[in-house]
Amino acid sequence: EAGVAQSPRYKIIEKRQSVAFWCNPISGHATLYWYQQILGQGPKLLIQFQNNGVVDDSQLPKDRFSAERLKGVDSTLKIQPAKLEDSAVYLCASSSRASYGYTFGSGTRLTVV
């Protein structure tokens, strides 16, 4: 089966600019996650969707980050405006049921200068 697709692979922007990342999960996976992985740390959950509804966005900085999952398939994560500390790899993952079938995409490496 095809994996979790993410784009772009790399992005460099200046602070205060906006940026958007795209994720296409594995077909049929109802649950989609966005994680932020800062260099030297483990991934941290930003937001979790079940179909097109938000399950958990408690760690999403909502003043600058937003995410949507229209039609319960693809998802976009947006940052506006970006700060230097947003430099990280943004990982998308999908799963088909609790605790199993977790698949990560290759991530988008964001550098804010």
Next chain:
Amino acid sequence: GDSVTQMEGPVTLSEEAFLTINCTYTATGYPSLFWYVQYPGEGLQLLLKATKADDKGSNKGFEATYRKETTSFHLEKGSVQVSDSAVYFCALSAFNQAGTALIFGKGTTLSVSS
């Protein structure tokens, strides 16, 4: 809240040495436990998992046993290879309304030399 603590790295070993990477967790209920590996320039890959106490997960010569009494899930391999050089993450599943989000440790970098 739920959390995972991994031993600090980096871990530097010679080929064929024995590997242990310690992982302990704090969680309510009975989480599932995972080890993920991230090779240089690649994405996160599931290495092994265990879903209940005393389960042993194993893959590619690596193994880890879910120890409820010590809240641990240490990763071991009897003889490491250069190709095992990577960052290893311990994680647990935290149950929420609809499914599971993973909570990760900070990662342990393993470097194996020939």
